Amino acid sequence: MNINESVVQISSLSYRYDKENVLEDINLTIPRGAFLGLVGPNGSGKSTLLKLVLGLLQPQKGDIKLFGIEAENFKEKHKIGFVSQKANSFNTGFPATVFEVVASGLTKKLGMFRFLQKQEQIKVRKAVQSVGMEAFLERNIGDLSGGQQQRIFIARALVSDPALLILDEPTVGVDAKNVYSFYEMLENLNKEQGITLVLVTHDIGTITDKVSHVACLNKHLHFHGETSEFEKLNLAEMSDIYGHDVHVLNHDHHHHHNHTGGN
Amino acid sequence: MISAIFQYEFLQNAFLAGMIIGVIAPLLGVFIVVRRLSLIADALSHVTLAGIAASLLLSKNSALFVGVNPIYMGMAFSVAGSLFIEKLRTVYKHYQELAIPIILSGGIGLGVIFISLADGFNTDLFSYLFGSVSAVTRLDLWTILLISIGVIIVIILLYKELFLLSFDEEYAKATGIAVKSLHFVFIIMVALVIAASMRIVGILLVSSLMTLPVAASIRISRGFKQTIFLSMLFGEISVLGGLTLSYYLNLAPGGTIVMLAVLILIVTMVSKKLSSQFGGVRV
Numbered sequence: 001m002n003i004n005e006s007v008v009q010i011s012s013l014s015y016r017y018d019k020e021n022v023l024e025d026i027n028l029t030i031p032r033g034a035f036l037g038l039v040g041p042n043g044s045g046k047s048t049l050l051k052l053v054l055g056l057l058q059p060q061k062g063d064i065k066l067f068g069i070e071a072e073n074f075k076e077k078h079k080i081g082f083v084s085q086k087a088n089s090f091n092t093g094f095p096a097t098v099f100e101v102v103a104s105g106l107t108k109k110l111g112m113f114r115f116l117q118k119q120e121q122i123k124v125r126k127a128v129q130s131v132g133m134e135a136f137l138e139r140n141i142g143d144l145s146g147g148q149q150q151r152i153f154i155a156r157a158l159v160s161d162p163a164l165l166i167l168d169e170p171t172v173g174v175d176a177k178n179v180y181s182f183y184e185m186l187e188n189l190n191k192e193q194g195i196t197l198v199l200v201t202h203d204i205g206t207i208t209d210k211v212s213h214v215a216c217l218n219k220h221l222h223f224h225g226e227t228s229e230f231e232k233l234n235l236a237e238m239s240d241i242y243g244h245d246v247h248v249l250n251h252d253h254h255h256h257h258n259h260t261g262g263n
Numbered sequence: 264m265i266s267a268i269f270q271y272e273f274l275q276n277a278f279l280a281g282m283i284i285g286v287i288a289p290l291l292g293v294f295i296v297v298r299r300l301s302l303i304a305d306a307l308s309h310v311t312l313a314g315i316a317a318s319l320l321l322s323k324n325s326a327l328f329v330g331v332n333p334i335y336m337g338m339a340f341s342v343a344g345s346l347f348i349e350k351l352r353t354v355y356k357h358y359q360e361l362a363i364p365i366i367l368s369g370g371i372g373l374g375v376i377f378i379s380l381a382d383g384f385n386t387d388l389f390s391y392l393f394g395s396v397s398a399v400t401r402l403d404l405w406t407i408l409l410i411s412i413g414v415i416i417v418i419i420l421l422y423k424e425l426f427l428l429s430f431d432e433e434y435a436k437a438t439g440i441a442v443k444s445l446h447f448v449f450i451i452m453v454a455l456v457i458a459a460s461m462r463i464v465g466i467l468l469v470s471s472l473m474t475l476p477v478a479a480s481i482r483i484s485r486g487f488k489q490t491i492f493l494s495m496l497f498g499e500i501s502v503l504g505g506l507t508l509s510y511y512l513n514l515a516p517g518g519t520i521v522m523l524a525v526l527i528l529i530v531t532m533v534s535k536k537l538s539s540q541f542g543g544v545r546v
């Protein structure tokens with residue numbers, strides 16, 4: 001595999017759930033080794049874009065390449081780790097230990113009719129260790145705090161040795177004092193293990209000192225580039241990017257509403 | 264009692280069938296409960312009733328059906344009902360829980376019509392509603408055994424996948440697991456086990472054998488495997504204890520089994536409460 005090749009390549013992508021486009025003409029390339037911060041207000045289509053990349057939704061227009069392969073033909077799903085926005089709203093009464101939850105990340109890689117062997121058990125332990133939760137292996141997942149649970153979901157995503165890790169608003173429900181160490185852990189995964197990261201957040205400010213690239217989404221991709229370029233933007237440009245639809249198109253009420261409401 | 268078991272074939276049938284169901288119903292029940300599908304068991308048991316009533320009606324009116332075990336028609340209805348639930352769940356995407364009351368009332372409605380056409384209640388039907396120790400035949404026993412072996416094999420082979428489907432359906436999809444087919448296999452198993460279990464516990468109480476032991480174990484167990492193990496243990500205790508009591512006291516076995524399961528649930532709730540009050544730390 002070519003070392004320079006992009007991990008994700010999105011071209012002319014549009015998507016709609018009902019009548020109106022939620023994403024329009026998106027072109028976005030994520031280079032190997034990047035730590036991309038994908039930002040945008042609530043309802044701007046961030047989660048939708050990720051679901052398209054993960055193959056949970058099919059685009060009506062445009063295409064997505066993963067590791068150089070058309071998304072619909074891409075079979076090595078274990079190369080992509082995913083922590084959903086919903087991960088922190090799971091059924092906390094679910095009777096599963098941390099070990100069991102993380103091991104479930106190996107389900108597809110292991111294949112049907114196969115059981116966890118010694119070497120997979122070691123993998124699970126390592127993944128739990130890499131998020132600093134090894135002391136909790138035999139705890140029920142529901143007994144952990146929000147931030148701890150989020151770490152476990154990252155471990156589940158890491159256990160199949162992904163080359164790309166996608167996190168959708170992972171710090172929602174993590175208390176403020178743990179958010180910083182959480183980002184440090186992500187930085188570590190990116191720098192030391194070379195995992196390409198996509199971090200979705202609606203909060204630009206907190207991540208600019210961690211990420212290597214920034215993409216601003218609000219139905220259209222308003223900005224995409226290295227963090228240093230992003231920081232050069234002045235306030236007016238920034239608010240233009242962020243509030244584009246709200247400020248420029250507010251004569252169109254229906255339109256406006258769609259992009260500020262909902263999540 | 265022991266000598267009676269050796270002496271009477273019907274007692275052997277009942278106890279062997281009970282032992283199998285005591286394990287298999289809670290085993291599937293764990294997956295049902297954690298996926299918040301508890302009411303599906305109720306809906307399907309009522310559809311099964313319609314099938315049984317249809318079979319009784321047919322055997323009255325057609326020579327072709329005389330002597331045919333009503334359990335088969337019950338199973339056919341139950342499986343059909345489960346497929347219908349799936350269909351409804353995709354039609355009512357935003358009101359998925361609607362599928363259950365629709366199927367449940369449909370099942371009762373159909374059942375009641377068949378029953379009235381077949382000249383109302385008789386002892387036969389009564390034994391399907393509340394379970395019966397004496398009604399279990401050798402054929403029933405074999406049917407139950409075959410279904411249970413099939414279910415256990417499938418659950419062992421697809422354990423990883425079923426766990427992931429139950430814990431996080433979206434993640435299962437994202438990692439490329441055939442979620443739809445898996446769910447399909449699962450619901451067919453539920454339909455079959457419900458139909459198989461109703462001889463012993465009765466249609467009205469089948470679902471409780473799938474949910475009560477799980478409700479008890481979920482409160483005190485750690486991890487999924489332990490939950491499964493404890494649920495099966497509680498299920499087995501309820502069934503064997505319930506059958507024994509109902510034999511000696513001449514009670515309906517379904518009711519006795521369920522009341523034992525309720526008792527176990529209460530004991531686990533109280534003991535959990537006591538241990539968290541006096542033990543201090545949570546386990």
Ligand SMILES: Nc1ncnc2c1ncn2[C@@H]1O[C@H](COP(=O)(O)OP(=O)(O)O)[C@@H](O)[C@H]1O
Pocket residue numbers: 017018022040041042043044045046047048049258259261262263
């Ligand atoms: N399943 C869905 N069906 C219909 N509309 C949806 C669905 N999911 C999201 N949307 C709409 O699509 C838009 C983008 O949503 P989303 O991708 O979740 O935004 P974000 O993650 O940036 O908050 C919103 O207007 C939202 O209401």
Ligand SMILES: [Mg+2]
Pocket residue numbers: 046047048085168169263
């Ligand atoms: Mg979102």
